[in-house]
Amino acid sequence: MNYIIENEAVRVTVADMGAELMSLVLKSNNTEYLWQGDEKYWTGRATNLFPICGRLTDGKYTYQGNEYEMVLHGFAKKSVFSVIEQKKDSIVFSLRANEETLKIYPFDFELFITYTLCESTVRESYRVINHGLERMYFALGGHPGFNLPLEEGCSFEDYFVAFAQEKPAKELVMEACYMTEETVPARLKDGKVIELTHSMFDKDAIFLQDMDTCVTLKAKKGQKSVTLRYPDMKYLGLWHKPKTAAPYVCIEPWQSLPGAEDDPQDWNQRAAAACLAPGEEWSTTLSTTFNR
Numbered sequence: 001m002n003y004i005i006e007n008e009a010v011r012v013t014v015a016d017m018g019a020e021l022m023s024l025v026l027k028s029n030n031t032e033y034l035w036q037g038d039e040k041y042w043t044g045r046a047t048n049l050f051p052i053c054g055r056l057t058d059g060k061y062t063y064q065g066n067e068y069e070m071v072l073h074g075f076a077k078k079s080v081f082s083v084i085e086q087k088k089d090s091i092v093f094s095l096r097a098n099e100e101t102l103k104i105y106p107f108d109f110e111l112f113i114t115y116t117l118c119e120s121t122v123r124e125s126y127r128v129i130n131h132g133l134e135r136m137y138f139a140l141g142g143h144p145g146f147n148l149p150l151e152e153g154c155s156f157e158d159y160f161v162a163f164a165q166e167k168p169a170k171e172l173v174m175e176a177c178y179m180t181e182e183t184v185p186a187r188l189k190d191g192k193v194i195e196l197t198h199s200m201f202d203k204d205a206i207f208l209q210d211m212d213t214c215v216t217l218k219a220k221k222g223q224k225s226v227t228l229r230y231p232d233m234k235y236l237g238l239w240h241k242p243k244t245a246a247p248y249v250c251i252e253p254w255q256s257l258p259g260a261e262d263d264p265q266d267w268n269q270r271a272a273a274a275c276l277a278p279g280e281e282w283s284t285t286l287s288t289t290f291n292r
Contacts, residue, residue: 007089009120010290018077019093019113021046021144026120026290033226033290035145035248041241046144048113050076051105053141054258068104073143075104076111089117097131108132120290127283130276137273141254142230142286146217148249150224156247158219159196161238166191169211172235172257179257186211194238198245205239207257217251225291228253232284253286
């Protein structure tokens with residue numbers, strides 16, 4: 001089921017399946033900013049990644065001697081969330097551990113995802129709680145896709161992402177959603193800008209660390225742009241389907257990375273996983289601002 005929240009500036013549609021954004025429309029120009037999915041390229045729109053980001057070796061992991069299977073980016077994206085509260089300009093979703101999730105993820109978790117509108121900004125708040133009696137390992141990330149171009153007269157190659165502040169970011173080379181040991185200086189122009197080309201994704205996603213936590217997607221010409229803020233996320237990914245001329249780009253703030261292909265399958269030995277003690281919780285808020 002889809003739910004609509006709106007204010008004077010934006011109209012947002014969210015599905016209970018995966019608590020996924022389905023539409024982001026700026027009312028002043030009636031522009032759909034969010035990628036609408038296409039089987040030719042990618043059917044997602046703004047996937048919420050939990051309890052893993054990326055993929056596990058052979059799609060499996062072990063915990064306390066038991067083997068479990070986990071799909072790419074985790075099960076939250078294919079789980080139906082409950083709506084806890086809805087107002088005109090906000091909505092709160094919840095996913096709690098249940099019989100089905102415990103078969104693939106043996107932790108008593110609760111994940112809240114809240115969308116709140118403030119003028120032309122959409123705030124997406126995540127809250128993860130460990131209700132269990134053991135330490136809980138998890139990863140969480142965002143995967144929103146944005147239509148490119150956003151307006152007539154622009155092409156994909158006119159667009160770039162610009163960080164608010166210059167920082168010595170590093171690029172972590174990814175292949176098939178696995179980390180490799182290769183690290184290179186980020187392809188930053190003037191210390192802040194990454195120009196977009198289709199070919200830059202031929203080997204899969206590009207992930208950065210030590211980067212600024214505010215970035216704007218905009219064109220060399222044109223007026224429409226999108227600014228993302230992700231204050232607690234350690235990594236930022238850029239992606240579209242490899243070896244295509246896909247008309248979108250995903251800007252993905254991740255709290256942790258997938259492991260290397262040969263990482264231990266025992267989850268509590270995976271360096272990339274975050275951890276919550278019993279009764280502990282973790283929260284963060286991402287924001288997306290639409291500019292005309």
